[in-house]
């Protein structure tokens with residue numbers, strides 16, 4: 001949990017931001033990146049955060065992840081360590097696919113036999129079982145992102161923070177990964193906060209879309225997406241809700 005004041009812990013898997021402000025720098029050079037952002041993501045909910053470049057989307061995600069300090073307000077992730085996935089897969093090029101996925105388990109001190117079973121299970125989840133012994137450079141961009149997703153899932157946390165994870169992929173690969181992410185999210189009952197520039201991607205994945213204003217980032221609009229799951233190619237129906 002990252003907070004200026006301590007709040008009661010939220011339910012496991014929920015994310016609650018209350019009046020969150022972030023200022024970078026100080027004095028004349030201070031940049032107000034986020035201004036009084038309040039947002040709750042319920043356990044098991046998939047929320048997409050959209051907004052123009054520089055509006056503070058990554059800042060918000062980094063604050064929830066605990067990678068940076070807030071200037072005001074509170075962030076409560078119910079005492080769990082959220083997992084964070086970026087646009088770049090950031091795999092270790094000298095390790096095999098399996099060893100990349102195994103790394104967080106090794107760092108967590110899991111015994112070797114347990115690690116081996118977990119890696120096999122995770123590679124199965126992302127359909128990469130037969131690539132366990134390959135090096136990252138032998139994979140396509142979409143496959144590398146699937147390895148990064150498996151490594152993120154290895155952390156076994158209920159909260160997944162994703163910062164444009166498919167932004168560098170072509171449209172067809174992205175569509176496939178949308179289906180895979182939706183399946184994994186449903187099976188594992190994850191709480192997901194997903195940043196994207198792409199409104200179509202948000203409408204494809206989200207239960208709820210939240211729009212940030214240009215800097216300083218404030219929530220100016222949100223809408224529920226009513227679509228039966230799995231959403232697949234079903235056109236979404238958006239139901240707007242007013243925000244302050």
Ligand SMILES: Nc1ncnc2c1ncn2[C@@H]1O[C@H](COP(=O)(O)OP(=O)(O)OP(=O)(O)O)[C@@H](O)[C@H]1O
Nearest residue numbers: 024025031033052053054055056057058059060215
């Ligand atoms: N470390 C920093 N120091 C100073 N200003 C920063 C820092 N990090 C971000 N900013 C500023 O804060 C604002 C929000 O940045 P942020 O990266 O969160 O936006 P974003 O919505 O994620 O942008 P993009 O969609 O382009 O990735 C921007 O104006 C940015 O220049």
